[in-house]
Amino acid sequence: MTRSVKHQRACALAAVALVMLGAGACGDADSGDDTGPYGDATTSEASESPSEEATAEGAASLAIASDDELGDILVDNAGMVLYLFTPDTTTESTCYDQCATAWPPLLTDTADVTAGTGLDGALIGTTERTDGTTQVTYNDHPLYYYAEDSEPGDTEGQGVNDVWWVVNPAGEGVTTMS
Structure with a gap:
């Protein structure tokens, strides 16, 4: 059971790291907004x-x-x-x-x-x-x-x-x- 909990924590940390990495790659620190580098037209709409x-x-x-x-x-x-x-x-x-x-x-x-x-x-x-x-x-x-x-x-x-x-x-x- 210890191995399962450690595995779950490692997976959770990896998922958080990937989300943070993805958010950083798509953001534009200079723009002052959270629409990403291409504007906000990245939705299914x-x-x-x-x-x-x-x-x-x-x-x-x-x-x-x-x-x-x-x-x-x-x-x-x-x-x-x-x-x-x-x-x-x-x-x-x-x-x-x-x-x-x-x-x-x-x-x-x-x-x-x-x-x-x-x-x-x-x-x-x-x-x-x-x-x-x-x-x-x-x-x-x-x-x-x-x-x-x-x-x-x-x-x-x-x-x-x-x-x-x-x-x-x-x-x-x-x-x-x-």
Whole structure:
């Protein structure tokens, strides 16, 4: 029986250590909140957002929408706002797993991405993700949705943890807050 109690204590301590390690890996000490490094769209509700449908592979297209506070910004053909992630320093995405749940990538099944009026088609590109899918880039920035943006024009992801920004037609992050 002593061995069983020691075994249970060891398992309990190991479980607590794993939980603490996991919490530390997901938190952002500088943000002052407990939403994690990707915002708070890591719940099951986030995976049910319309952005999941928008990331389904097919031909992608980009357009411009006007936001009263942020100016002209990049959206997909359904009007869903697109973001860049500043840790992506090349065309290669660094947002996977839990990050990609909160920030689904804009995917396409063709390199022929349509540029709407006012966009520079030469800035459009694609990059292969580690899972073999193809993500759309603009001005060498991989593009993402925010899972908590539920309606066209929503900009709930703007400025999350000072690393997620809507994209202007020049392909730069708009670093002002809405």
